[in-house]
Amino acid sequence: xxxxxxxxxGDAAGMSAASQARRLKKPAELEIVAxxxxxxxxxxxxxxxxxxxxxVPERDDLxxxxxxxxxxxxxxxxxxxxxxxxxxxxxxxxxxxxDSGAEGWTAYDKLVIAxxxxxxxxxxxxIDAPGVHGVQNLGDGQALLDTLEATEGRRAVVVGxxxxxxxxxxxxxxxxxxxxxxNRGEQPMSTLDPDMGRLVDAAMxxxxxxxxxxxxxxxxLTGDDGRARAVATKDAEFPADVVVLGIGVEPETELARAAxxxxxxxxxxxxxxxxxxxxxxxxxxxxxxxxxxxxxxxxWGRERHIALGTxxxxxxxxxxxxxxxxxxxxxxxxxxxxxxxxxxxxxxTGLREKDARAAxxQYVTVTIxxxxxxxxxxxxxxxxxxxLAERRTGRLLGTQIVGREGAGKRVDVAAVxxxxxxxxxxxTALDLGYAPPYSPxxxxxxxxxxxxxxxxxxx
Amino acid sequence: xxxxxxxxxGDAAGMSAASQARRLKKPAELEIVAxxxxxxxxxxxxxxxxxxxxxVPERDDLxxxxxxxxxxxxxxxxxxxxxxxxxxxxxxxxxxxxDSGAEGWTAYDKLVIAxxxxxxxxxxxxIDAPGVHGVQNLGDGQALLDTLEATEGRRAVVVGxxxxxxxxxxxxxxxxxxxxxxNRGEQPMSTLDPDMGRLVDAAMxxxxxxxxxxxxxxxxLTGDDGRARAVATKDAEFPADVVVLGIGVEPETELARAAxxxxxxxxxxxxxxxxxxxxxxxxxxxxxxxxxxxxxxxxWGRERHIALGTxxxxxxxxxxxxxxxxxxxxxxxxxxxxxxxxxxxxxxTGLREKDARAAxxQYVTVTIxxxxxxxxxxxxxxxxxxxLAERRTGRLLGTQIVGREGAGKRVDVAAVxxxxxxxxxxxTALDLGYAPPYSPxxxxxxxxxxxxxxxxxxx
Numbered sequence: 001x002x003x004x005x006x007x008x009x010g011d012a013a014g015m016s017a018a019s020q021a022r023r024l025k026k027p028a029e030l031e032i033v034a035x036x037x038x039x040x041x042x043x044x045x046x047x048x049x050x051x052x053x054x055x056v057p058e059r060d061d062l063x064x065x066x067x068x069x070x071x072x073x074x075x076x077x078x079x080x081x082x083x084x085x086x087x088x089x090x091x092x093x094x095x096x097x098x099d100s101g102a103e104g105w106t107a108y109d110k111l112v113i114a115x116x117x118x119x120x121x122x123x124x125x126x127i128d129a130p131g132v133h134g135v136q137n138l139g140d141g142q143a144l145l146d147t148l149e150a151t152e153g154r155r156a157v158v159v160g161x162x163x164x165x166x167x168x169x170x171x172x173x174x175x176x177x178x179x180x181x182x183n184r185g186e187q188p189m190s191t192l193d194p195d196m197g198r199l200v201d202a203a204m205x206x207x208x209x210x211x212x213x214x215x216x217x218x219x220x221l222t223g224d225d226g227r228a229r230a231v232a233t234k235d236a237e238f239p240a241d242v243v244v245l246g247i248g249v250e251p252e253t254e255l256a257r258a259a260x261x262x263x264x265x266x267x268x269x270x271x272x273x274x275x276x277x278x279x280x281x282x283x284x285x286x287x288x289x290x291x292x293x294x295x296x297x298x299x300w301g302r303e304r305h306i307a308l309g310t311x312x313x314x315x316x317x318x319x320x321x322x323x324x325x326x327x328x329x330x331x332x333x334x335x336x337x338x339x340x341x342x343x344x345x346x347x348x349t350g351l352r353e354k355d356a357r358a359a360x361x362q363y364v365t366v367t368i369x370x371x372x373x374x375x376x377x378x379x380x381x382x383x384x385x386x387x388l389a390e391r392r393t394g395r396l397l398g399t400q401i402v403g404r405e406g407a408g409k410r411v412d413v414a415a416v417x418x419x420x421x422x423x424x425x426x427x428t429a430l431d432l433g434y435a436p437p438y439s440p441x442x443x444x445x446x447x448x449x450x451x452x453x454x455x456x457x458x459x
Numbered sequence: 460x461x462x463x464x465x466x467x468x469g470d471a472a473g474m475s476a477a478s479q480a481r482r483l484k485k486p487a488e489l490e491i492v493a494x495x496x497x498x499x500x501x502x503x504x505x506x507x508x509x510x511x512x513x514x515v516p517e518r519d520d521l522x523x524x525x526x527x528x529x530x531x532x533x534x535x536x537x538x539x540x541x542x543x544x545x546x547x548x549x550x551x552x553x554x555x556x557x558d559s560g561a562e563g564w565t566a567y568d569k570l571v572i573a574x575x576x577x578x579x580x581x582x583x584x585x586i587d588a589p590g591v592h593g594v595q596n597l598g599d600g601q602a603l604l605d606t607l608e609a610t611e612g613r614r615a616v617v618v619g620x621x622x623x624x625x626x627x628x629x630x631x632x633x634x635x636x637x638x639x640x641x642n643r644g645e646q647p648m649s650t651l652d653p654d655m656g657r658l659v660d661a662a663m664x665x666x667x668x669x670x671x672x673x674x675x676x677x678x679x680l681t682g683d684d685g686r687a688r689a690v691a692t693k694d695a696e697f698p699a700d701v702v703v704l705g706i707g708v709e710p711e712t713e714l715a716r717a718a719x720x721x722x723x724x725x726x727x728x729x730x731x732x733x734x735x736x737x738x739x740x741x742x743x744x745x746x747x748x749x750x751x752x753x754x755x756x757x758x759w760g761r762e763r764h765i766a767l768g769t770x771x772x773x774x775x776x777x778x779x780x781x782x783x784x785x786x787x788x789x790x791x792x793x794x795x796x797x798x799x800x801x802x803x804x805x806x807x808t809g810l811r812e813k814d815a816r817a818a819x820x821q822y823v824t825v826t827i828x829x830x831x832x833x834x835x836x837x838x839x840x841x842x843x844x845x846x847l848a849e850r851r852t853g854r855l856l857g858t859q860i861v862g863r864e865g866a867g868k869r870v871d872v873a874a875v876x877x878x879x880x881x882x883x884x885x886x887t888a889l890d891l892g893y894a895p896p897y898s899p900x901x902x903x904x905x906x907x908x909x910x911x912x913x914x915x916x917x918x
Binding site for chain 2: 045308310313329337338410413426431450
């Protein structure tokens with residue numbers, strides 16, 4: 001007897017789940033229906049800044065798998081079809097064809113919610129004016145490129161200084177714009193501690209980006225033609241031929257909430273470790289993954305909302321295994337993120353100081369300077385590594401790195417050590433790869449771990 | 460009452476130990492005497508190929524700390540002074556000034572043996588002829604550079620295809636030589652499995668190096684002037700204006716063995732976890748570290764000899780802490796190594812297939828192809844990742860990577876996972892840094908871990 005799996009959302013989590021389930025179950029055993037309200041499937045939103053910059057030539061380069069490719073794998077994919085209601089008691093969803101307007105119910109035995117996240121868009125005057133662009137999906141990217149094409153002026157204002165804001169600042173720099181980043185926080189990259197964020201601030205300024213921190217945008221000012229002409233703050237106006245919003249996202253869970261499914265304090269769906277939505281309403285038949293869920297932070301010990309393609313893909317794999325009759329779990333995250341802005345590499349994992357305090361943890365913190373290669377080797381680039389360790393136990397709590405080439409991915413060592421619950425003293429003995437083109441004889445992460453070990457002993 | 464620490468060997472392990480001990484104990488508490496038979500201290504032997512290639516301009520760039528700098532830190536350093544005997548019962552060493560010939564005994568309360576390793580030099584006809592060079596120390600490097608300077612011909616033969624041999628091949632290529640590598644093994648890099656070694660072989664050939672594998676050198680042939688003119692094997696002669704030996708090293712432990720100290724099956728000194736030499740002869744007063752000791756392989760569960768500067772530095776730190784009245788241990792290694800030859804990156808950690816068999820382990824193995832960056836991101840370079848996991852338990856046993864820029868240091872993730880005893884299935888959930896310039900959405904190491912997980916389930 002055949003079952004039906006319904007998937008809401010055709011990007012990373014949803015289509016990974018569908019594909020993995022299809023690998024495990026033949027069409028005769030499991031029918032798979034997927035609804036996507038947009039025009040694209042399985043694309044890399046993370047790649048949009050590089051498409052805008054011109055580094056990635058074509059939009060389709062960002063598409064990992066097209067609707068046709070999914071259909072060829074026996075997934076009944078309905079594009080431009082929006083799910084408007086979930087009826088968990090009736091085990092069915094209502095969907096509307098956005099072109100024809102036709103609407104109808106589809107029954108499910110198992111449901112995957114992968115509705116993603118939506119960009120924050122504060123209700124400011126002028127925020128919807130032509131010339132103001134988000135960069136959440138491929139349509140947004142195309143709209144921005146169209147504006148850049150049509151605009152003669154060369155002044156760009158980016159609102160927000162998280163990784164998307166900074167990557168967009170680079171993209172616009174590369175296209176020859178004068179770029180101003182207007183940022184609510186005291187430093188860019190609020191995912192770092194302020195001292196590390198200041199390093200990013202200095203580096204961005206060094207690249208020629210005008211950084212305006214600690215400033216709230218009050219309006220987008222428009223010209224006689226109705227188009228955005230400047231970004232206004234309480235104290236100033238920043239002329240803009242184009243405005244890019246990079247102020248973060250929130251889980252897209254209205255549909256799920258309307259159905260009575262449980263969401264956490266960040267608005268994301270709450271699941272168990274197999275990515276099955278918790279509680280009696282879901283009744284064990286609904287899974288969720290990707291940017292619409294909250295995930296367990298293994299260091300903090302509570303749920304967080306982290307919108308990242310790599311997590312979405314993992315969730316999809318886990319869901320697909322479980323709905324396909326296998327077994328897999330997603331144990332949680334440690335909060336790893338890396339970004340690259342021109343030649344600046346920015347990385348973090350685990351807790352910041354304020355996170356540790358909020359988590360009730362006492363900690364020591366150290367910061368060291370080192371280089372990406374042996375000091376004598378050509379191209380050795382400086383990097384700063386900050387490390388947090390728990391007081392008394394010495395357990396690693398977090399690591400932040402700001403540097404140049406070769407800095408960013410070093411955070412992976414700390415990410416694995418965090419996952420394993422290592423102390424900073426245990427880390428000092430880690431057998432990391434050493435050769436002069438790759439590292440000083442003491443890897444920068446080990447230098448930080450040594451200093452943190454001493455700090456724990458002294459605390 | 461003051462104690463005296465005597466250190467034999469003025470490079471990484473010995474001088475790290477001396478320096479760390481000095482940090483912990485003032486001269487009034489601890490006198491430190493160090494003997495070095497050569498003319499340099501604390502230098503990077505690993506950097507010699509880059510000095511020979513010209514990438515590192517000056518010999519002194521490779522010296523981390525000069526004799527004068529050590530003396531300024533209240534270490535009584537005796538250069539060009541060779542220890543000729545250790546008398547553990549009398550707690551004294553006999554040393555000879557190589558210039559004056561003066562010889563005498565120095566008493567110790569604590570002794571550190573850091574005599575390093577010596578290059579293997581098979582007893583072949585012509586092996587000592589002018590024009591044949593090892594690259595073990597700075598003197599060797601200078602002698603080779605002098606030969607290159609004085610030689611008109613442009614044909615170089617490198618004997619040995621381990622990481623030193625291949626790095627020297629690159630150095631000579633960069634200097635404009637026609638380079639032939641003569642290798643006893645079937646593939647270069649015997650620290651890799653043969654299938655991965657073949658990738659290195661192909662890449663080396665692609666760079667224009669003539670790779671001659673599976674061939675034993677029978678002699679170095681000399682000309683009328685007594686200088687090396689060719690390297691002979693059973694079947695062929697390879698004309699050579701210069702010959703470089705890169706055939707590995709063995710622990711330099713004659714002195715220690717003559718004193719009755721215990722060595723392992725690879726000829727290295729055997730220590731406890733605090734790096735103190737085992738057994739009644741040492742009587743708890745002798746420590747050893749660096750290239751002259753064997754270290755515990757945490758995956759294999761037995762001692763191995765691994766000559767690497769990064770280990771030597773760690774040993775020195777641990778010894779210095781312990782002889783300085785603190786406490787530290789060196790738990791062992793997992794066998795991580797990275798090399799770079801032109802733009803080829805080669806990395807390994809843990810066990811090869813033949814090691815796993817020798818260790819009595821049953822395993823599965825998988826090999827995957829991936830890229831260093833998102834496929835659409837400029838500069839995405841291919842890499843091959845091989846992974847071994849234990850049958851049934853799924854515990855990671857080893858990882859080998861061959862690729863281009865961005866491949867090598869990825870092995871660190873596997874090194875930490877090995878140290879933590881993770882299974883490949885646990886690894887699939889690792890929260891590694893993702894952004895398009897750094898990685899595909901599934902990091903290559905995770906792709907390998909996923910495939911290995913499936914292989915473990917199927918085995």
